[in-house]
Amino acid sequence: MKEPFFKTAAELAALGKENIPDAFRLDTHLIYNSPAALDFNSPGAQGYGVKRAGLSVPDSVMLLIAPRSCGRNTSGLAAGDTERFGWLLMDETDIVTGRHLKKIPEAVRAFVESREKQPSVVMLCITCVDALLGTDMERVCRRAEEAVGIPVRPCYMYALTRDSKKPPMAYVRETVYSLLRPRKKNPRAVNLMGYFAPLSDDSELYEVLKGFGLKYIRELGRCKTVDEYHELSEANFNLLLSADARDAAAMLEKKLAIPSVEITRLYEIDKIGSQYKSLARVLGADYKEPSMKNEAEMAVAELLAITPKPVFAIGSRLNANAFELSLALVRYGAEVAEIYGDPQPQDFSYIRRLAEISPDTRIYSNLSPTMAVYDEEKSPVTVAVGRDAVYYHENAVHVPWSDETQPFGFSAVRDFCRAVISACEGKEQEKQPSKVSLGEKIVSSHEIHGLRLAIAPFAPDTSGAAAVLFPLDALTVIVDAGGCAGNICGFDEPRWDVKSFAKRSTVFSAGLRDMDAIMGRDDRLMEKLALAADEVDASFAALIGTPVPAVIGTDYRALVRLIEKRLQLPAVAVDTDGTKLYDEGASKTWETLMKTFATAGEPCDAVGVIGVTPLDFSSEEAENIRKSIDGDVLLYGWDGELSNIKRAGRVKKNYVASASGLRAAKYLEKKFGVPYEILCPLSAVEKSAVSEASEQGGRMLVIHEPVRAEAFRKALAEAGAAEVTVGTWFTPVRELSRDGDVHFKEEAQFARFVEQGGFSCVIADAALRKAAPRYIGVWLDVPHFAVSGER
Template identity: 45%
Template sequence: MTKKPYSISAGELAARGPERIPEAFVPNCHLIYSSPATLFYNSPGAIGFGVKRAGLVIPESVMLLVSPGCCGRNSTILSAEEGYADRMFYLLMDETDLVTGRHLKKIPEAVAEILETAKPRPKVVLICITCVDALLGTDLERVCREAREKTGVTVVPSYMYALEREGRKPPMAAIRQTVYSLLEPAEGRKDPRMVNLMGFFSALDPESDLIALLKQAGIRRVNQVAEMNTLDEYREMSRANFNLMLHPESRFAAEDLQNRLGMPYIEFPRLFAPEKIHRMYQLLGAAVGVTFRDEVYYEAAKAARDRFAAARKGTRFAVGEVMNGNPYEMAASLTEMGMEVPTIFANLTPDDFPFLERLARRSPETRIYTGIDPSMVRYRPEEAPPVDITVGKDAGGYYPGVPNLEWNSEKEPFGFKGFTDFINGLEEVLA
């Protein structure tokens, strides 16, 4: 076994291409190392908006977690800490259940009991199963149909399958599709001045230029599922003219709505480079037939960028993945501002390669570590390239004592405002 933690340069990783991602980045190729910095990633429901909390974004819903006791204990603690404990219910599996699958017959009865006891009475029950049911080959859709027929309530399947993190539909992509699965064809005509923002489980910063510019362009209603208080409000989202997909893990959900409801979608990723944000607004305007007058926001973002670049050129960054942004895109943007990024801690998907290639052109020697590889147990910051600041909770964990910007609030940053807030945060931490 190597005496050093596995890492690879941005240049070498980009040259391999998405078809040859190293096994160290692929969880099902090795044991998983769970440091305090990587617990956020290793379980889809570990912290923040994992599968369980994300599914409960559906208004007037509760969740029944069907699992062994270990998963139940984890969820009990996290749901209490994050404020959704009163919406979580549990059906624990014993050893006989694991062998025979008899727990599946108990689910309709458990749903009926939830409806009798939960206050207020839920209108939707999500059934969440775990890796053990993946191994058993459980047909959860059939189970949900049986529960719905018995109780009359809407019952929706959801999957907390850590085993499928690198599969065709990872858990956080699957739960996004679940969140929008209850939208049905709208009665009457669609509203040409309504749009849905897809991608995040909490709402965008209300001061985001994206919301302001959409309304400036004549969009009267900008929907976000996190702002829907009732199921009726949620179902109004099916009247939207189109969806804006802000996060790549929403692609399955957006494609499903396009296929089922004839609702087109446009990708608009979160970026941290003013020129590229401006370009995205131009492309969006061309697609929907409007002109976005973003000059004020654009100039403010460039001024913040130029101020920081002049004062902090050469500042050395370590960038993690537990933050509101793509680590490869953020690292590329920092290098384009004259910063140095010796180190990145992040996993890798094919969606990351355009950003990785952009980074590799500027900083091919950047070392990329994947926190899930067992060799990371030997990571020592004193043996790694020195840095002046870290971005992301996980990067802060790997470099204790170095100034850290967590950049992980639930008020989602986006667009020019997100970029300027990021620069302001960096300046505050480095002051």
């Protein structure tokens, strides 16, 4: 039986920081892409990644210059408040020639003009593609600045450089402070740096600093206006609360002569006190112990009184250093059985002390491929802390401890203990609001190819491919630097919550770094694949392409041959590049799977359905399709059996539920003589939209993927509608198209068609409405996950 990799605290301490095992090193293996690894794989996917962090300056806006796969998660950021984002979507020519660069000044001008209120700064966010193209962003920003007359700054999202001396998150911290100008210093002013969100209002740090004579305690996360932002320049010193902001602090010291002092977030009460005393000494001030210390001590005592005594798993996706928090808990007398984290040399001071008092605590890597076989049943853990630990411990008490508002000091200890106590008592934790807001009305009128000012990117081809492969027992590798995998599995794949899917699915990121891409190091990818193949049971290997291999021209055929030879495993590759839409990626994948695995032979009595993925259907809708067909129904892909796909050439008939299944169905008909039929029953919500629309009367416009749109058209006609036009953003299906139907490619074209088409009723995802604000008819919302990410 395969086991997940771990080291005990004692073993790790004995190895020392010079001999950290490879499984904890990120460049030696594929990255397991479960939700537990999401923050690593795609720091932009949730919380404060580059995209949100870049908007920390009040009234700033961001233009994302990227293949659609890089911007797909934007609608999920900031609770769906996307008004501060615009997107210049790159096509397949842009990503290899860099021709998009010429459009940037014009796109920035159209973006700025589309906002009701003039932004304070435009952030231009670029991706791995421009990293590989060697784009001089400083120059691009200067040209854009000339076009709009307001500051334009670069934000680098490229995950390829995550392990470099200055990774994207360090850059963005510099960028958001870079607009500050020298001002007269105020000896009573200090800035707190390190987090994008503010500290908890009741952190005693404010009281401690006031006790030191500091009157103005400022944080970027509390600045509501540009004037408040510029007051940050008055600080006498910056107090660094996280090492992540060291580069930004150094930049401010150089540029504005603001020195910095660093302290860190701790959960050991005695160490918190010592740290405040040291700070007082550095500042030449007197320190008076805050009353919050007592509250923290009392909360710890209450935590230790919980019965039965909790056994903790501490993850890394939380507001703490996993090793320091574990050490603090063990020192208080609690039991920590497991830690999820990838120890860095600087963590060894905690690990060594932990090894002395809790030598058997197991330290797992979230990112190791072996975590795909982690089994909760074998663990004694009863309380899981951190989003990653929660993922592995479905049956434990959950304490995510990852709110955006940052806990700090004694109050963090108190609040942490209270959170654990409440969770153990079964009380819900209060959710912190998390929203970036600007809220201008968007007016979208431009003719720039690929520019989106209102509609966030739809699901890309990479997500379409991954959605087809996810339930299959494949060793699936997204050939990317981490961010694409995070976008796909964190945003476009909802089935992690369904145990039967999550158990089976082993999706990895190749974890490419800049030198892998520049040198085309396929051999390293092969080594990683071979290691992962030893750890998971997979029927075949599947590669999903992303923008990085598209830019460097990866030879997938050669890779497939290599995999088959070295791993003795069938392999397929889908050459998606992140610039196209999900239907194309799904379609390629269905076709590839059928061509590779479907076989002739004894006819079987079942019927098959091609084209069902969560990008088009909810679980309920998928099951409705099954119920609407008589007999033994194989929902290829959804049912998760490669053996079903193997039978696809021998079934009585194949049904096509979305346009993405059509090419594969045609192949199966031609090759094996299996007939196909298009079939897409409408859901209850959709049927009620049909009755509402038919009551409305007049000209109707249905916007969806082609098969579903056609199902609407038929249902509307049956309900008596006289004139129904179909529009789609996805690849049209010739046999379903009628005169007057339209294929949308650009936002402005879409806006004109909807606003000026004389439609009395539009049936479409509500997210599209933003792009046609002057449309005055009825809009019936039919959510389409591939469009809005909403169900």
